[in-house]
Amino acid sequence: MNKRLFKIALKEKRLRLSYPRVLIYQELSQAKNLLSPQELYQSLIKKHRKIGLTSIYRVLELLESLGMAFKVTNGSSVKYRLCESKEHHHHILCKGCGNVVELNFCDISDWSKKVRDLTGYELTDHQFNFYGYCKACKPYRVQASTGNG
Amino acid sequence: MNKRLFKIALKEKRLRLSYPRVLIYQELSQAKNLLSPQELYQSLIKKHRKIGLTSIYRVLELLESLGMAFKVTNGSSVKYRLCESKEHHHHILCKGCGNVVELNFCDISDWSKKVRDLTGYELTDHQFNFYGYCKACKPYRVQASTGNG
DNA sequence: TTTTTATTGAAAAAAATTTCAATTTTTAAA
DNA sequence: TTTAAAAATTGAAATTTTTTTCAATAAAAA
Numbered sequence: 001m002n003k004r005l006f007k008i009a010l011k012e013k014r015l016r017l018s019y020p021r022v023l024i025y026q027e028l029s030q031a032k033n034l035l036s037p038q039e040l041y042q043s044l045i046k047k048h049r050k051i052g053l054t055s056i057y058r059v060l061e062l063l064e065s066l067g068m069a070f071k072v073t074n075g076s077s078v079k080y081r082l083c084e085s086k087e088h089h090h091h092i093l094c095k096g097c098g099n100v101v102e103l104n105f106c107d108i109s110d111w112s113k114k115v116r117d118l119t120g121y122e123l124t125d126h127q128f129n130f131y132g133y134c135k136a137c138k139p140y141r142v143q144a145s146t147g148n149g
Numbered sequence: 150m151n152k153r154l155f156k157i158a159l160k161e162k163r164l165r166l167s168y169p170r171v172l173i174y175q176e177l178s179q180a181k182n183l184l185s186p187q188e189l190y191q192s193l194i195k196k197h198r199k200i201g202l203t204s205i206y207r208v209l210e211l212l213e214s215l216g217m218a219f220k221v222t223n224g225s226s227v228k229y230r231l232c233e234s235k236e237h238h239h240h241i242l243c244k245g246c247g248n249v250v251e252l253n254f255c256d257i258s259d260w261s262k263k264v265r266d267l268t269g270y271e272l273t274d275h276q277f278n279f280y281g282y283c284k285a286c287k288p289y290r291v292q293a294s295t296g297n298g
Numbered sequence: 299t300t301t302t303t304a305t306t307g308a309a310a311a312a313a314a315t316t317t318c319a320a321t322t323t324t325t326a327a328a
Numbered sequence: 329t330t331t332a333a334a335a336a337t338t339g340a341a342a343t344t345t346t347t348t349t350c351a352a353t354a355a356a357a358a
Contacts, residue, residue, distance in 0.1 A: 114355035121281040128277045132270040201307035
């Protein structure tokens with residue numbers, strides 16, 4: 001997702017396009033792999049950019065809340081990547097290599113109705129995550145859980 | 150979910166039914182509200198139980214990985230509750246009061262096929278979370294996001 | 299029992315969050 | 329424009345939360 005859209009998203013929420021926000025956004029968008037807050041911080045420091053670790057955490061959280069970044073928690077490791085699509089979507093993660101693929105479809109209508117009827121809740125949003133093995137990892141797969149009822 | 154099932158689950162995974170595990174399980178099962186690791190720890194210390202904070206974190210993680218507890222992250226607050234059902238299920242959280250309801254259904258067949266066809270991944274498990282407002286909070290609802298595509 | 303193996307918890311380390319004064323950005327006024 | 333005022337944002341330091349390490353202990357198996 002490109003910088004222009006970030007700018008627009010910020011404007012919409014009356015948030016400011018500050019230097020740290022741009023820095024962090026750019027660094028993420030250039031990254032080949034998922035980045036941890038620490039990696040992101042070190043990477044910027046190495047480039048002699050003025051940035052505080054606090055801002056790293058804050059901006060990553062902001063990007064996630066805007067639906068522009070995806071947070072991958074793997075055990076105790078936390079990493080982020082920018083989303084390719086600006087539309088609402090879900091993700092699937094490979095349990096072997098950690099690769100993430102975006103799923104740009106979302107048929108939630110049946111679910112919504114069922115959930116509403118069953119609980120009386122008014123749905124505002126949702127989050128689906130899928131886990132599995134990608135084509136490359138499948139052959140090496142050991143002891144995969146089934147765990148989906 | 151009762152203690153017997155915890156015992157069985159541990160045995161299946163060749164894990165031991167240790168005193169800290171039982172303690173924490175019981176404390177959670179008696180809790181009226183969701184509990185943070187710190188709350189759980191303080192609560193046990195007040196009752197003069199011998200327990201380390203490290204174990205709290207470890208056992209909560211264990212329970213979650215067994216599908217017996219649910220971790221609710223709300224901003225920077227982390228809380229846990231025991232699941233009522235031992236079957237695979239999903240959750241819906243109220244954005245107003247934080248209440249959690251279990252959703253004991255899961256029609257994932259369409260999704261599975263779609264995801265497999267689209268990505269080539271072999272699915273092992275998934276996690277759905279829904280957010281919204283419960284009946285009680287609906288009238289007070291302010292500025293709800295739509296965010297579900 | 300004895301042996302093997304898993305688990306614990308204190309302490310240390312690391313990660314994440316909060317606080318708050320200084321700074322930056324935006325808006326409003328001249 | 330330029331300047332002044334208002335509001336949001338920053339980051340260093342302090343704090344809190346979470347994780348790791350590892351020797352001691354407890355549980356299960358032999």
